[in-house]
Amino acid sequence: MRPSELSRKLKIGPGDRCLVFNPPEGYLDRLEPLPEGASAGSGNGAGAADVVQMFVADRAALQHEFSAGYGALKPGGRLWVAYPNVGSGVATDLSRNHGWAVVYGAGLTATDEISLDGSWEALRFEPSAQVERSPVPGADMLPVGRAASPAFRAVRAIAGALFRLLFRFDVQGRARIPNGPYVLIANHLGWMDAISLLLLFPPEPRIHYLADPTSMMRNRPLWALVRAVGGIVPVDRRQRGNTMLFRHVQRCLERGGVVAVFPEGDFGPSEGQLLPFKKGFAHFAASAGVPVLPVALAGMKEIWVGKRLFVRIGEEISTQGRTVDEIHRLGEGAVAALLPAYQEPAGRKPMRRWLTALF
Structure with a gap:
């Protein structure tokens, strides 16, 4: 049989x-x-x-x-x-x-x-x-700095129009976004987090995400798009004390760019709950002498057409005269304090399964 x-x-x-x-x-x-x-x-x-x-x-x-x-x-x-x-x-x-x-x-x-x-x-x-797999590219694979490339501006304009048709963004605190270099930290709920910040924050100074590109590399169209528009600093999780990564992050900040980190290191367990923050963001900000901007996200764990997505931008945290431990504690506390009370809405949830698992 x-x-x-x-x-x-x-x-x-x-x-x-x-x-x-x-x-x-x-x-x-x-x-x-x-x-x-x-x-x-x-x-x-x-x-x-x-x-x-x-x-x-x-x-x-x-x-x-x-x-x-x-x-x-x-x-x-x-x-x-x-x-x-x-x-x-x-x-x-x-x-x-x-x-x-x-x-x-x-x-x-x-x-x-x-x-x-x-x-x-x-x-x-x-x-x-x-397991044979493609090696993670070096941290300096893509250029970094303040300027937004024409390719990024074009993709951002098209994606922004589409996403505003599909979703409802509820944003508070835009006036708090610095015009100079800073380290952006946020809680991590799903793939929508990074895209939302790219679309809702100004195109300049350009945001660059620290990201493990392994899953992106398996999606050839997505990886081609990332290479074309830039905006990531590849992270190889198998390496510890990666001096190239640290140098490239510092180069980005010195050139007026923004470095974005999800300090939980993975998707959080659920809406409103945070995993312990890792200290990398505090080291980057302290070394470069730039502020930390805390951001809280809600509604992005599950995605469907027409859903309201929440972005709360906090006051920047100065790193002057502060230790890495102090910056780490203040950053984690600020994101936690910004998290809005949230409950998943009832009713129809068009395309929830497909959109939530898209990336």
Whole structure:
């Protein structure tokens, strides 16, 4: 009998032992029929399996379950982690490109993605050392400075008109935006964050985002657009103490540009909640002697046509005479204080699933 489509997706081979942690009701039956000699059962962390699949609802569950699941995998085995998709109706802080710090910390890299059904997506993880991937470009790949290029101005004008038709932006504090160089910090909810700030802030001084470009590089049209209009400083998360990155950030600020950082380092878990801020932004601002501009965002975790999106711009924080720790504390506190009380609205949500998972 031909193996089931689901078992083929998960690459379960003849004779393989598959362990499934926290399977939804009826899921093990959906794996049948399996390849000849293969078996599948509910995982308990005991023994060694050729294929391990974990179902986790959020980052907290992933953190709690990961050691047992990964520990049950044979060397060279296949690890799949399933998480709720946008259409499931389950509130989650996991997505295709975000929320996997505990997995990355174990030296693994996502190499494949599949849809299990209307509620669950799954990522396959393999040891990073065994994965061939395009190297992250150097931090100085793109020019930096105050000036906005003609290409950026053109794209910004077109995108601005489109986004104002699709969404309703509620912005407060525009008069507080400095005209000189500064470090912009904001909470991070989703892909809309960076685009909103580019469209709502003045084109000059030009905003440059510190960003891991790995997911952008997999999207060829998007990566081509980024290379054409600029505005990012590539960050290789595998490198620590990257002197080229630090020099290029300082070059940007010295030339009158803006450096934008999402200090949480990942999408926040939910609206109104912040992950602890990393200190990089404070080091950059203190070294260059430029202020920090705090910004709070709300409504951008889930996106749909016609949704109201909130941007709150705070008072700039001077770095003169302040230590890195002081700047870090003041910056994190300012963003937290700016966050508006927010509750997802009821009613129709046109194109929510597609727009939320767009990037």
